[in-house]
Amino acid sequence: MSLALRLFRHHRGAAIATGLIALIGMALVSTMTTLLATGLADSTAEEDRSFLTQFPARPSAAAPGRSAGRA
Numbered sequence: 126m127s128l129a130l131r132l133f134r135h136h137r138g139a140a141i142a143t144g145l146i147a148l149i150g151m152a153l154v155s156t157m158t159t160l161l162a163t164g165l166a167d168s169t170a171e172e173d174r175s176f177l178t179q180f181p182a183r184p185s186a187a188a189p190g191r192s193a194g195r196a
Contacts, residue, residue: 165178
């Protein structure tokens with residue numbers, strides 16, 4: 126534990142910057158999921174709805190129409 130505290134004191138700036146980046150990232154993801162949960166506006170074009178609601182359950186799953194080996 127003392128080693129961890131010593132390393133934190135030595136690399137304080139990097140640790141704080143990493144924490145801030147993680148906090149900003151979590152805020153952005155939370156905002157995105159909140160916006161997705163509110164649904165689409167009635168004025169959203171029908172052809173745009175499927176694109177705007179795509180949110181894969183598993184990031185590693187291949188997109189429809191693509192094989193898992195190609196990106």
